[in-house]
Amino acid sequence: MLVIGDEILSGRTKDKNIGYLADYLCDLGIDLEEVRIVGDHKARIVAALKELSRSYDLVFTCGGIGPTHDDITADAVASAFGLKLVHHPQAVEILRERCARRGWELNEARLRMARTPEGARLIANSVSGAPGFIISNVYVMAGVPAIMQAMLDALAPELPTGVKMLSATVEAGRGEGDIADWLTALQETHPQVRIGSYPYHDGKRFTTRIVLRSRMPEALERALSDVESRLQTG
Amino acid sequence: MLVIGDEILSGRTKDKNIGYLADYLCDLGIDLEEVRIVGDHKARIVAALKELSRSYDLVFTCGGIGPTHDDITADAVASAFGLKLVHHPQAVEILRERCARRGWELNEARLRMARTPEGARLIANSVSGAPGFIISNVYVMAGVPAIMQAMLDALAPELPTGVKMLSATVEAGRGEGDIADWLTALQETHPQVRIGSYPYHDGKRFTTRIVLRSRMPEALERALSDVESRLQTG
Numbered sequence: 001m002l003v004i005g006d007e008i009l010s011g012r013t014k015d016k017n018i019g020y021l022a023d024y025l026c027d028l029g030i031d032l033e034e035v036r037i038v039g040d041h042k043a044r045i046v047a048a049l050k051e052l053s054r055s056y057d058l059v060f061t062c063g064g065i066g067p068t069h070d071d072i073t074a075d076a077v078a079s080a081f082g083l084k085l086v087h088h089p090q091a092v093e094i095l096r097e098r099c100a101r102r103g104w105e106l107n108e109a110r111l112r113m114a115r116t117p118e119g120a121r122l123i124a125n126s127v128s129g130a131p132g133f134i135i136s137n138v139y140v141m142a143g144v145p146a147i148m149q150a151m152l153d154a155l156a157p158e159l160p161t162g163v164k165m166l167s168a169t170v171e172a173g174r175g176e177g178d179i180a181d182w183l184t185a186l187q188e189t190h191p192q193v194r195i196g197s198y199p200y201h202d203g204k205r206f207t208t209r210i211v212l213r214s215r216m217p218e219a220l221e222r223a224l225s226d227v228e229s230r231l232q233t234g
Numbered sequence: 235m236l237v238i239g240d241e242i243l244s245g246r247t248k249d250k251n252i253g254y255l256a257d258y259l260c261d262l263g264i265d266l267e268e269v270r271i272v273g274d275h276k277a278r279i280v281a282a283l284k285e286l287s288r289s290y291d292l293v294f295t296c297g298g299i300g301p302t303h304d305d306i307t308a309d310a311v312a313s314a315f316g317l318k319l320v321h322h323p324q325a326v327e328i329l330r331e332r333c334a335r336r337g338w339e340l341n342e343a344r345l346r347m348a349r350t351p352e353g354a355r356l357i358a359n360s361v362s363g364a365p366g367f368i369i370s371n372v373y374v375m376a377g378v379p380a381i382m383q384a385m386l387d388a389l390a391p392e393l394p395t396g397v398k399m400l401s402a403t404v405e406a407g408r409g410e411g412d413i414a415d416w417l418t419a420l421q422e423t424h425p426q427v428r429i430g431s432y433p434y435h436d437g438k439r440f441t442t443r444i445v446l447r448s449r450m451p452e453a454l455e456r457a458l459s460d461v462e463s464r465l466q467t468g
Contacts, residue, residue, distance in 0.1 A: 036268065
């Protein structure tokens with residue numbers, strides 16, 4: 001995932017899209033492997049896009065596809081793939097209809113939102129019209145959470161989905177330092193299950209949540225049973 | 235900034251450290267230029283660390299410094315810099331005292347939290363004892379927000395601070411499509427000010443916040459005055 005926008009890096013806007021996409025992909029059985037956040041800076045966006053697009057099966061971007069001068073995602077995506085930036089005819093049509101219906105002028109700024117790399121396919125935007133787009137393995141979405149979420153719903157049916165990751169959470173009721181030794185041994189006994197250990201403060205003291213994750217229900221069940229037995233022995 | 239942890243990428247934990255660090259650095263006059271999130275995967279952490287450490291003046295990491303098998307940040311930082319991983323004597327002492335005071339066993343798992351690359355300096359942890367550390371231009375902190383925040387307070391006095399970025403926000407009261415053309419022109423007139431435009435839904439319709447940012451108070455004032463005049467002409 002690539003999040004694009006000065007406002008996230010300055011702290012002015014707190015990102016809401018990373019956690020949302022993480023949950024969404026998890027439900028689809030797609031592993032989110034890496035996230036990057038860069039500002040509205042073309043060279044940085046291009047560099048990140050090239051690297052992510054080469055390294056992973058799918059790349060999701062959000063941010064920088066509005067009508068203003070600081071919205072440069074479409075330019076950067078076109079550069080990253082060595083493609084021409086064009087006004088996508090179908091996108092122009094969507095904007096024209098929307099402007100006509102609302103009595104808005106389809107000015108140059110609004111037309112910016114129809115620009116895509118040549119050959120892109122559109123992602124429908126049921127919230128505010130201006131579409132996202134798909135080029136190669138990159139899915140380009142808006143940064144406004146409600147629009148990003150609508151675009152994700154629109155493109156989800158065409159995503160290659162995997163086997164859903166299953167998980168089980170156990171409250172350890174004690175600090176990480178008291179369970180780490182045997183948890184390491186249990187991880188070695190259950191290679192098909194990824195065992196994570198997450199400390200948190202419950203208001204009185206630090207305690208731990210143990211999270212087991214696997215795509216194999218029986219392996220998960222066996223590991224869970226071992227963790228629970230071990231916790232009962234103290 | 236490098237955020238380390240499977241739990242963020244799976245969506246199970248929603249990150250709270252990025253926005254916090256972004257605000258914190260902004261107040262210190264340090265620009266946050268890029269954020270990456272990777273899982274508990276040594277090769278990925280090492281690759282990200284090398285690239286970020288080479289590309290930027292300062293790198294802040296959070297996550298993966300606890301006592302369990304999935305806490306591999308110290309190992310990865312040592313690998314990234316080609317350094318030996320050692321038990322830091324001062325860190326061992328801190329953990330020993332804390333365990334003695336609480337009647338805990340200073341077992342092998344707890345001792346893991348004293349491991350740092352050779353030559354690291356410690357970052358105090360006023361919340362739960364186990365320290366972070368500094369090596370080269372990398373600041374290694376915990377992922378639990380309260381601890382990360384305490385570590386940040388501890389290391390802040392030694393950070394090279396810049397001139398604070400000033401900002402002013404103007405409610406445009408209309409959609410981006412209606413202001414984008416003249417906003418582009420204003421950006422060109424005010425090169426010392428970074429003008430951002432952020433659409434949001436106010437419950438009834440999409441409207442826009444214009445955010446002006448500059449390290450020069452007078453330049454900011456002039457740009458602000460121009461934006462406000464332009465908005466009044468409709």
